[in-house]
Amino acid sequence: MTLDDRGRRAARNLTQEVEDAPLLLMERGVPAARVRVQQSRLLSFAGAFAAVVLLVGLTLVQVDLFSPQRETSTTSDTFPVNTVTTGTTSTTEAPPTTTGDTVPSAVPPSTADTVPVDDNAPALSITFPENGATVAEKSLRFAGTTEPGAIVAAGPYLADVSEDGQWSIVLLLNPGGNLASFTSTDGAGNTTEASVSVTYEVPAPPKEEPPSIMFTAFQKWGSCAESPPFDEFFGMAKPGTKVSVTSSFGSASTTAAGNGEWYVKVFFEAAPYGKAFEVKARDDFGNKVIFEFTSLVAK
Amino acid sequence: MQAADRGIVTLPERFESFYQREFRSVVGLAYALSGSRWAAEDLAQEAFIAAHRKWDRIGEYESPGAWVRRVVANMAVSLYRKRASEARAMARIAVHRQEALPALDAEDNDFWAAVRALPKRQAQAIALHYLEDRPVAEVADILDCSPATAKVHLHKGRIRLAERLRMSPGDGS
Numbered sequence: 001m002t003l004d005d006r007g008r009r010a011a012r013n014l015t016q017e018v019e020d021a022p023l024l025l026m027e028r029g030v031p032a033a034r035v036r037v038q039q040s041r042l043l044s045f046a047g048a049f050a051a052v053v054l055l056v057g058l059t060l061v062q063v064d065l066f067s068p069q070r071e072t073s074t075t076s077d078t079f080p081v082n083t084v085t086t087g088t089t090s091t092t093e094a095p096p097t098t099t100g101d102t103v104p105s106a107v108p109p110s111t112a113d114t115v116p117v118d119d120n121a122p123a124l125s126i127t128f129p130e131n132g133a134t135v136a137e138k139s140l141r142f143a144g145t146t147e148p149g150a151i152v153a154a155g156p157y158l159a160d161v162s163e164d165g166q167w168s169i170v171l172l173l174n175p176g177g178n179l180a181s182f183t184s185t186d187g188a189g190n191t192t193e194a195s196v197s198v199t200y201e202v203p204a205p206p207k208e209e210p211p212s213i214m215f216t217a218f219q220k221w222g223s224c225a226e227s228p229p230f231d232e233f234f235g236m237a238k239p240g241t242k243v244s245v246t247s248s249f250g251s252a253s254t255t256a257a258g259n260g261e262w263y264v265k266v267f268f269e270a271a272p273y274g275k276a277f278e279v280k281a282r283d284d285f286g287n288k289v290i291f292e293f294t295s296l297v298a299k
Numbered sequence: 300m301q302a303a304d305r306g307i308v309t310l311p312e313r314f315e316s317f318y319q320r321e322f323r324s325v326v327g328l329a330y331a332l333s334g335s336r337w338a339a340e341d342l343a344q345e346a347f348i349a350a351h352r353k354w355d356r357i358g359e360y361e362s363p364g365a366w367v368r369r370v371v372a373n374m375a376v377s378l379y380r381k382r383a384s385e386a387r388a389m390a391r392i393a394v395h396r397q398e399a400l401p402a403l404d405a406e407d408n409d410f411w412a413a414v415r416a417l418p419k420r421q422a423q424a425i426a427l428h429y430l431e432d433r434p435v436a437e438v439a440d441i442l443d444c445s446p447a448t449a450k451v452h453l454h455k456g457r458i459r460l461a462e463r464l465r466m467s468p469g470d471g472s
C-alpha cells in the first residue's frame with residue numbers, strides 16, 4: 001500500500017465518521033451554535049457546581065454513616081420510588097442514593113417514555129408562480145407553504161420560512177425555460193420535493209428612437225458675381241427627410257443624410273442684378289429659415 | 300440542485316446555506332488536525348461564528364470556505380499542540396492519559412497522528428490534500444501562501460510522513 005492509498009483511506013474513514021455522527025449544530029444553524037456555546041458554558045458551570053454539591057453531600061453522608069443515630073438513608077424522602085409492573089410480577093426500582101452506586105435493574109421501558117416516530121413527509125406546495133407561468137422579471141420571488149418548522153431549500157439555498165410554514169425565496173431566472181425545484185425537510189428528516197416550471201421572456205428592448213435633430217439651415221455666400229449666379233445652403237434635418245430651398249428665381253431640394261446633414265446648391269439664373277430677394281429653406285415638418293440673396297451678375 | 304443545474308442562478312449566497320454545505324467537511328479538517336472528534340465540532344463552530352459576524356465582508360470573498368478552513372486549520376493545530384504539551388506534562392507526573400480516537404481504527408489513527416506530528420504548515424497541507432483532495436492552488440489559497448510554497452509543504456510533508464509511517468512516499472504530487 002502506498003502512502004497515497006493509506007492517506008486516502010484514512011481520509012475516507014475520517015470523513016465517513018464525521019458524516020455518520022450526529023452534528024447537533026447542523027440541525028438549526030448558527031443560532032443553535034450560539035445556544036450550544038452558551039449551554040456548554042452553563043453546563044461547565046453547572047457541572048462544577050454539581051461537583052461541589054456532590055462533594056459536600058458525600059461528606060455529609062460519610063459523617064452520617066459514622067453517626068450512631070442515623071440508620072436509614074435520607075434519600076428515600078427525596079426520590080420517589082418507581083414501581084413498574086411486568087406481567088404478573090411487580091418490581092420496585094430502588095431510588096438512586098447519594099453515593100451513586102446503585103445500578104438500576106433491567107426494566108422494560110415504560111410506554112410513557114415512548115417517542116412517536118415521525119415518518120410523515122412534510123407538505124410542500126408552491127403557491128407562486130403557477131406552473132408553466134411566463135414572467136418578464138429576471139428576479140422572481142417563489143413562495144409557498146410547508147409544514148411549520150420545516151426547512152425549504154432550492155438546491156443549496158435556503159428559503160425564508162415563517163412560523164406558520166409560509167416560505168419564500170428570490171431566485172434569478174435565465175432567459176427561456178427554468179425548472180425550480182424545492183425540497184422541504186422536517187425535523188425528523190423526512191423530505192418532500194416539488195418543482196415549478198417558469199419561462200422568463202426577456203422583454204424586447206424599446207425601439208431606439210434616433211435623437212431628435214433640430215432643423216437648421218445656413219447660407220454660404222449671400223451674393224454671387226459668377227454667371228449663372230448661385231448659392232450653397234447646408235444644415236441639419238431629420239435623416240431621410242426632404243429639405244427644399246425655394247425662391248422666386250430658382251429652387252432646389254435634397255434629402256437629409258443618415259446623420260442628418262444636408263447640402264444643396266441653388267442656381268438663380270433669372271435673378272435681377274443687385275436686388276435682394278428671399279430664399280426659404282424648409283423641411284417636411286414646416287420648419288423654415290429665410291435668407292436673402294443678391295445677384296451681382298449684370299444682364 | 301436541480302434548480303441551479305437547470306438554469307436558475309441565485310442571489311449571493313446566504314450564510315445559512317454556506318454553513319449547511321461546509322460545516323461537516325470543516326469538522327473533518329478540524330478532526331484530522333486536532334485529533335479530537337468533539338473539539339473538532341467546537342473549533343468548526345467557532346470558525347463559522349467568526350465568519351457569521353463578518354459575513355458582509357467574508358461572503359463577498361471568492362471562496363469563503365477557504366477563509367473558514369484557514370481559521371480552523373490554525374486553531375486545530377494550536378489546540379493539538381497545547382493538548383500534546385499538557386499530555387507530556389501529565390506524563391512527567393506519571394499520569395497516563397490517552398487521547399483516543401475510538402471511531403477510527405488503529406491504522407487510520409496512526410496515520411492522522413503522524414500527520415499531526417508534522418510541522419504546522421505541512422500537516423495542514425497534507426490534511427487538505429488527502430481529506431478534500433484539493434489541488435495545490437486551493438491549498439495555497441487556504442494556507443494563504445503561494446502555490447509554490449504550498450507545493451513545497453506538500454512535498455516535504457509527504458516525505459516526512461512516509462518516513463514516520465515507514466512507507467514509500469510514492470509518486471503523488
